[in-house]
Amino acid sequence: MSQPNREIEQLVQREYEHGFVTDIESDTVPPGLNEDTIRFISAKKAEPDWLLAWRLEAFRTWQKMRAPNWAHVHHHPIDYQDISYYSAPRSPKDGPQSLEEVDPKLLETYAKLGIPLHEQKLLAGVAVDAVFDSVSVATTFKGKLAEAGVIFCSFSEAVQNHPELVRQYLGSVVPMGDNFYAALNSAVFTDGSFCYIPKHTRCPMELSTYFRINAAKTGQFERTLIVAEEGSHVSYLEGCTAPMRDENQLHAAVVELVALDNATIKYSTVQNWYPGDENGVGGIYNFVTKRGDCRGANSRISWTQVETGSAITWKYPSCILRGENSVGEFYSVAVANNYQQADTGTKMIHIGRNTRSTIVSKGISAGHGQNAYRGLVRIAKSAANARNHTQCDSLLLGDRCGAHTFPYMETKNSSAIVEHEATTSRIGDDQLFYCRQRGIAAEDAVNMIVNGFCKEVFRELPMEFAVEAQKLLGVTLEGAVG
Amino acid sequence: MLEIKNLHVAVDGKEILKGVNLHVRPGEVHAIMGPNGSGKSTLANVLAGRDGYVVTKGEINYLGRDLTTLEPEERAREGVFLAFQYPVEIPGVNNIYLLKAALNAIRKHRGQPELDAVEFLALVRDRMGLVKMPEDFMSRSVNEGFSGGEKKRNEIFQLAVLEPRLAILDETDSGLDIDALRVVADGVNSLRNPERSLVLVTHYQRLLDYIIPDQVHVLSDGRILKSGGKELALELEARGYDWVRAAAA
Numbered sequence: 083m084s085q086p087n088r089e090i091e092q093l094v095q096r097e098y099e100h101g102f103v104t105d106i107e108s109d110t111v112p113p114g115l116n117e118d119t120i121r122f123i124s125a126k127k128a129e130p131d132w133l134l135a136w137r138l139e140a141f142r143t144w145q146k147m148r149a150p151n152w153a154h155v156h157h158h159p160i161d162y163q164d165i166s167y168y169s170a171p172r173s174p175k176d177g178p179q180s181l182e183e184v185d186p187k188l189l190e191t192y193a194k195l196g197i198p199l200h201e202q203k204l205l206a207g208v209a210v211d212a213v214f215d216s217v218s219v220a221t222t223f224k225g226k227l228a229e230a231g232v233i234f235c236s237f238s239e240a241v242q243n244h245p246e247l248v249r250q251y252l253g254s255v256v257p258m259g260d261n262f263y264a265a266l267n268s269a270v271f272t273d274g275s276f277c278y279i280p281k282h283t284r285c286p287m288e289l290s291t292y293f294r295i296n297a298a299k300t301g302q303f304e305r306t307l308i309v310a311e312e313g314s315h316v317s318y319l320e321g322c323t324a325p326m327r328d329e330n331q332l333h334a335a336v337v338e339l340v341a342l343d344n345a346t347i348k349y350s351t352v353q354n355w356y357p358g359d360e361n362g363v364g365g366i367y368n369f370v371t372k373r374g375d376c377r378g379a380n381s382r383i384s385w386t387q388v389e390t391g392s393a394i395t396w397k398y399p400s401c402i403l404r405g406e407n408s409v410g411e412f413y414s415v416a417v418a419n420n421y422q423q424a425d426t427g428t429k430m431i432h433i434g435r436n437t438r439s440t441i442v443s444k445g446i447s448a449g450h451g452q453n454a455y456r457g458l459v460r461i462a463k464s465a466a467n468a469r470n471h472t473q474c475d476s477l478l479l480g481d482r483c484g485a486h487t488f489p490y491m492e493t494k495n496s497s498a499i500v501e502h503e504a505t506t507s508r509i510g511d512d513q514l515f516y517c518r519q520r521g522i523a524a525e526d527a528v529n530m531i532v533n534g535f536c537k538e539v540f541r542e543l544p545m546e547f548a549v550e551a552q553k554l555l556g557v558t559l560e561g562a563v564g
Numbered sequence: 565m566l567e568i569k570n571l572h573v574a575v576d577g578k579e580i581l582k583g584v585n586l587h588v589r590p591g592e593v594h595a596i597m598g599p600n601g602s603g604k605s606t607l608a609n610v611l612a613g614r615d616g617y618v619v620t621k622g623e624i625n626y627l628g629r630d631l632t633t634l635e636p637e638e639r640a641r642e643g644v645f646l647a648f649q650y651p652v653e654i655p656g657v658n659n660i661y662l663l664k665a666a667l668n669a670i671r672k673h674r675g676q677p678e679l680d681a682v683e684f685l686a687l688v689r690d691r692m693g694l695v696k697m698p699e700d701f702m703s704r705s706v707n708e709g710f711s712g713g714e715k716k717r718n719e720i721f722q723l724a725v726l727e728p729r730l731a732i733l734d735e736t737d738s739g740l741d742i743d744a745l746r747v748v749a750d751g752v753n754s755l756r757n758p759e760r761s762l763v764l765v766t767h768y769q770r771l772l773d774y775i776i777p778d779q780v781h782v783l784s785d786g787r788i789l790k791s792g793g794k795e796l797a798l799e800l801e802a803r804g805y806d807w808v809r810a811a812a813a
Contacts, residue, residue: 507655510652511615512652513652513654515612515614515615515636516648516651516652516654516706517654517662517666518635518636518637518640519612519613519636519637519639519640519645519646519648520640520662520663520665520666520669520722520726521637521640521641521666521667521669521670521673521726522637522662522665522666522669523637523669524637526665526669530657530661530662530665531654531656531657533656534654534655534656534657534658534705535655535656536656537656
């Protein structure tokens with residue numbers, strides 16, 4: 083390897099900022115998974131019988147399934163009996179009723195992560211639900227949202243307070259037996275966020291959920307459900323971090339979005355789970371099922387993701403374009419540095435007439451990282467005049483990493499137009515030298531080039547988070563050029 | 565300004581420059597001419613500090629400092645500018661954005677305040693006129709989709725904005741038609757001043773019809789074989805390089 087290449091690799095080295103552990107008393111169940119575990123979780127949350135029955139059915143389905151092996155990732159088999167499925171910070175009462183009752187250690191944890199939970203200190207216009215291990219510890223701005231008729235609360239609360247809505251929509255986008263990890267999640271999910279935007283309502287602020295894994299040997303299995311009624315509009319963001327630990331931890335989430343007539347859901351993710359160290363030890367296995375259903379005419383679902391963390395990412399936020407004229411979008415930046423592996427992409431399933439989808443995927447590989455884009459565009463027979471445009475770009479830093487593209491297209495209607503463009507480029511020594519000769523430090527030059535590469539995706543993020551994402555990318559690739 | 569003494573430079577273990585001496589005073593324009601493979605571009609690159617160009621012997625003094633100890637970006641901030649023979653494309657990075665980052669890095673180094681967007685744009689508009697850059701240039705990515713001539717003009721435009729003390733122009737004339745050559749030369753001439761020195765690396769004499777050098781040097785096989793005034797360039801044009809080599813042998 084040439085000297086300059088090594089410099090680029092050094093530039094992408096960085097330390098994980100969020101790797102601390104919060105020392106807090108937790109109720110954690112011993113590792114192991116059987117029907118009793120599920121009954122325990124369900125009882126802990128005082129769930130109605132129908133939900134327990136649903137979980138058990140999912141568990142029985144899961145037991146008959148095998149882990150998928152088609153992704154371009156490699157890891158040791160996961161021992162599902164060696165994971166704890168429930169861990170919650172121990173609180174004196176049943177749980178905090180207001181922010182004042184939240185354990186100061188938890189507030190401190192989120193403050194350290196840059197997520198202050200005190201409303202007066204918050205970024206105006208962003209409501210946060212904070213999920214710590216298996217439970218939601220706080221949701222801000224509930225009152226203000228309620229005035230607009232918006233429901234934004236933890237999943238557990240939604241089960242208690244809005245069971246009819248949960249029952250109507252749960253599993254309606256991602257069926258319990260959809261895939262191995264979705265089935266596991268359906269059986270053991272612990273918390274997550276629930277949003278409901280009533281008809282003709284524009285959600286008055288950004289909604290966000292901040293996921294934190296803290297306890298050792300636990301998995302995080304959260305479930306998010308967003309329902310946007312006719313003519314409504316919501317923008318939602320999730321962020322994720324975890325401590326540095328030597329063992330791998332499993333995160334298997336399910337996100338379901340439902341957009342009815344003329345509704346718009348914009349879902350943004352900045353995923354920064356612990357990626358493991360520079361030798362590939364530790365890190366989160368991020369096996370996530372995210373799917374949006376454009377159920378109504380003229381509805382729109384837009385996924386934007388910035389995936390910088392996790393040892394392994396297996397994730398395909400998808401859109402089912404059922405309603406006429408509905409629109410699906412997927413904008414993604416995925417980084418694989420050191421020994422990280424990312425296999426990510428999307429599925430756009432065109433069913434309705436005049437449906438349109440756009441896919442923009444930017445993969446960045448550095449170190450020994452392996453980055454794969456995997457995408458499916460399916461045009462059903464009913465989808466007259468469907469349109470898809472896919473753009474899939476890869477950027478390589480150094481010469482030991484890899485970029486892979488697996489596009490799948492199935493078109494059953496001859497009036498459809500499907501386009502796919504792909505490029506692979508490398509941050510060249512020439513580009514770096516050019517910038518340095520103009521007086522720009524090597525690290526700044528790499529940042530500038532990488533950010534330029536990701537520009538089309540970053541501009542889809544809400545403003546504050548776009549800045550955050552740029553910074554995060556800077557940290558992620560820090561040390562890549564020396 | 566620049567004093568090069570007995571400079572030996574190796575690339576991939578092969579010696580390319582074999583004892584170059586050159587003295588450039590403030591305000592002077594020096595032309596380095598020579599046949600292909602004589603080491604002209606190696607000289608330009610080693611001055612800018614490109615990786616892989618190893619100084620094995622000799623010294624390069626720039627404003628009283630040993631230039632070889634500085635990183636490329638430090639040299640740039642100290643006022644060394646290289647107009648590239650083959651400017652690279654950087655997709656996604658806006659021309660103006662790169663230039664603003666560069667100018668502010670240099671200004672910061674000099675202890676000057678950074679320019680805000682308004683001041684910067686005023687400066688850019690002023691300097692764009694010098695080399696007749698097209699208007700849409702501002703919204704385009706660095707050198708992306710530029711013609712050969714536009715890339716070269718962009719280099720001179722950057723020179724005009726960054727105002728270095730020592731500018732090295734590596735074959736800036738190659739690939740330019742006669743009109744573009746005149747535009748570039750006019751731009752360069754307008755930037756000449758008693759404090760700024762220029763080193764023009766060129767294969768052909770025609771650039772020197774427009775930018776009149778104080779001295780012309782013939783580089784061949786890693787050594788400067790002959791130096792003279794601007795008339796030497798004309799003689800080279802008429803007689804080629806062989807007679808210089810024969811005379812030196």
